[in-house]
Amino acid sequence: MTAASDYVVIDRVAKTYNPGSRQQVDAVTATSFSVKAGEFVTLLGPSGCGKSTLLMMVAGLDTPSTGTINVAGQPMAAPRAETGIMFQDPTLLPWKSALENVLFPFRAMNRPVAPFEGRAAQLLDQVGLAGFHDHKPRQLSGGMRQRVAICRALVYEPDLLLMDEPFSALDAITRDEMNLVLMKMWHDHRRTALFVTHSIREAVFLSDRVLVMSPRPGRVVEDVAIPFDRPRTLEIGETAEFNRICAHLRNRISH
Amino acid sequence: MTVIDTVTATAARAPVRLRLVTLDRLRSAALPIGFAAAVLLLWQVAVDIGGYPKVILPAPSDIASALAANFSEICRQAVPTTRDTLAGFCIAAVLGIGLASLLTVNRLLRDAIYPLVIVIQLVPKIAWTPLFIVWAGIGWPSRLTIATFIAFFPIFMAMLAGLESTDGSLVRLCRALTATPWRTFWLVRFPASMPYLFSGLKIGITLSVIGVVVAEFISSSEGLGFFILKSAALLQTDVILAAILVLCLVGLASFGLVHLGELAVRRWRGD
Ligand SMILES: Nc1ncnc2c1ncn2[C@@H]1O[C@H](COP(=O)(O)OP(=O)(O)O)[C@@H](O)[C@H]1O
Numbered sequence: 001m002t003a004a005s006d007y008v009v010i011d012r013v014a015k016t017y018n019p020g021s022r023q024q025v026d027a028v029t030a031t032s033f034s035v036k037a038g039e040f041v042t043l044l045g046p047s048g049c050g051k052s053t054l055l056m057m058v059a060g061l062d063t064p065s066t067g068t069i070n071v072a073g074q075p076m077a078a079p080r081a082e083t084g085i086m087f088q089d090p091t092l093l094p095w096k097s098a099l100e101n102v103l104f105p106f107r108a109m110n111r112p113v114a115p116f117e118g119r120a121a122q123l124l125d126q127v128g129l130a131g132f133h134d135h136k137p138r139q140l141s142g143g144m145r146q147r148v149a150i151c152r153a154l155v156y157e158p159d160l161l162l163m164d165e166p167f168s169a170l171d172a173i174t175r176d177e178m179n180l181v182l183m184k185m186w187h188d189h190r191r192t193a194l195f196v197t198h199s200i201r202e203a204v205f206l207s208d209r210v211l212v213m214s215p216r217p218g219r220v221v222e223d224v225a226i227p228f229d230r231p232r233t234l235e236i237g238e239t240a241e242f243n244r245i246c247a248h249l250r251n252r253i254s255h
Numbered sequence: 256m257t258v259i260d261t262v263t264a265t266a267a268r269a270p271v272r273l274r275l276v277t278l279d280r281l282r283s284a285a286l287p288i289g290f291a292a293a294v295l296l297l298w299q300v301a302v303d304i305g306g307y308p309k310v311i312l313p314a315p316s317d318i319a320s321a322l323a324a325n326f327s328e329i330c331r332q333a334v335p336t337t338r339d340t341l342a343g344f345c346i347a348a349v350l351g352i353g354l355a356s357l358l359t360v361n362r363l364l365r366d367a368i369y370p371l372v373i374v375i376q377l378v379p380k381i382a383w384t385p386l387f388i389v390w391a392g393i394g395w396p397s398r399l400t401i402a403t404f405i406a407f408f409p410i411f412m413a414m415l416a417g418l419e420s421t422d423g424s425l426v427r428l429c430r431a432l433t434a435t436p437w438r439t440f441w442l443v444r445f446p447a448s449m450p451y452l453f454s455g456l457k458i459g460i461t462l463s464v465i466g467v468v469v470a471e472f473i474s475s476s477e478g479l480g481f482f483i484l485k486s487a488a489l490l491q492t493d494v495i496l497a498a499i500l501v502l503c504l505v506g507l508a509s510f511g512l513v514h515l516g517e518l519a520v521r522r523w524r525g526d
């Protein structure tokens with residue numbers, strides 16, 4: 001099913017931790033899927049089914065035991081500078097300001113920082129942190145920190161955005177807010193996105209496609225297209241169609 | 256609330272808060288000073304009334320006059336002590352930070368060297384002093400070596416603990432951002448370890464003073480340690496206590512320097 005427009009191609013990828021030892025864990029069994037350029041795809045599955053493992057392999061932070069991963073036509077071997085990444089915690093430098101944290105990727109990549117200060121400030125304004133550029137992480141709420149992390153993932157204009165349950169540590173109300181912020185940012189900065197969550201509603205709200213994973217050892221068992229138009233508002237969560245899709249996904253997860 | 260309301264409210268509250276802060280500051284300085292004054296007074300009265308011999312327990316006033324009478328001599332002796340303390344500490348800091356950094360970046364070196372450092376660390380460092388005097392002679396080089404040796408361990412251990420405690424997810428982020436190990440070290444591990452390092456440096460500077468004074472006890476012809484030992488031979492208890500007072504000041508000033516360094520580093524880090 002590999003087409004020319006497939007940006008991320010996962011081909012029969014499996015991951016076994018500590019092979020041959022007594023602590024051997026089959027985290028992911030041979031699974032294949034692909035993500036088209038500009039598409040927002042979510043991996044949905046129960047905790048421990050190997051979602052993070054898969055995402056880290058796409059990020060180049062981990063290597064598959066078997067199978068191959070291609071990103072932008074290149075086989076993945078090591079992390080690439082054109083991938084933006086978000087983790088469950090914001091992972092900010094506690095001693096740096098919000099603005100400095102957004103600029104951190106340029107320092108890490110040893111690129112000049114000054115030319116991007118304007119863009120970083122603009123991104124912070126876009127996620128609603130206009131008055132908080134100079135605040136330290138400890139002076140920000142959990143949701144605000146994750147907003148800084150979104151800006152940090154976008155500031156160097158990556159072509160691929162990988163997000164590992166970025167909002168699962170937040171309360172329900174903040175989480176809805178963050179979904180809207182992410183939608184808006186993704187709309188403005190159109191990137192190929194691979195998102196991981198165990199929240200069915202979050203998956204349906206954000207995605208063009210939801211890939212359901214089986215319990216460990218995980219593999220993709222269903223590929224569900226989400227038909228809602230963009231831009232989306234939280235109101236679509238009340239429609240019968242939205243709830244029908246959620247019910248179907250819930251069914252597939254628990255069999 | 257309107258803008259005017261806010262401004263008036265702030266203006267009305269501000270002097271009260273300011274007065275409270277000043278009172279608080281005053282209190283935290285006045286209490287220990289007052290307590291020390293009370294103890295000194297009690298001491299003075301006890302010696303005056305009890306009539307203890309001056310050789311056993313000189314009164315604070317005796318110590319003050321001994322300090323005045325020997326002031327230039329004590330200050331002259333304080334110079335080599337201070338110099339060796341600071342120099343030994345600085346060398347220990349460079350070696351401690353350097354070796355800890357090296358062991359964090361290189362896994363093989365860490366596994367080879369770290370256990371040995373722990374073993375050496377277990378031996379009471381002060382027991383090595385005579386050996387260093389045999390090796391480096393009775394001049395300042397041996398005192399410097401001892402100060403360095405004794406101050407090195409807390410600095411090294413604290414720095415290593417700091418570097419290794421760095422949040423793993425920050426390091427992973429650096430890897431995802433294609434940062435080299437060296438950049439990860441400089442941008443994340445090193446600044447993250449600063450609070451640890453300074454707790455180690457503060458122990459290090461205290462131990463450095465101890466090392467120098469002990470070395471001066473054992474074999475020296477200069478320094479406050481030498482001067483104290485000489486005064487003890489002459490049973491000049493008041494002079495000993497005057498010298499200890501100056502030694503306290505030397506220790507306090509060195510500690511203050513480390514604290515200033517900490518403030519400077521915080522500013523560099525952007526706290
Ligand atoms: N570094 C590792 N070493 C050993 N086992 C691991 C490691 N990372 C993850 N696992 C195991 O692999 C399985 C999948 O983990 P993960 O991908 O984190 O799941 P998810 O993100 O879906 O919750 C789990 O059973 C987990 O315990």
Ligand SMILES: [Mg+2]
Binds near residue numbers: 165
């Ligand atoms: Mg996970």
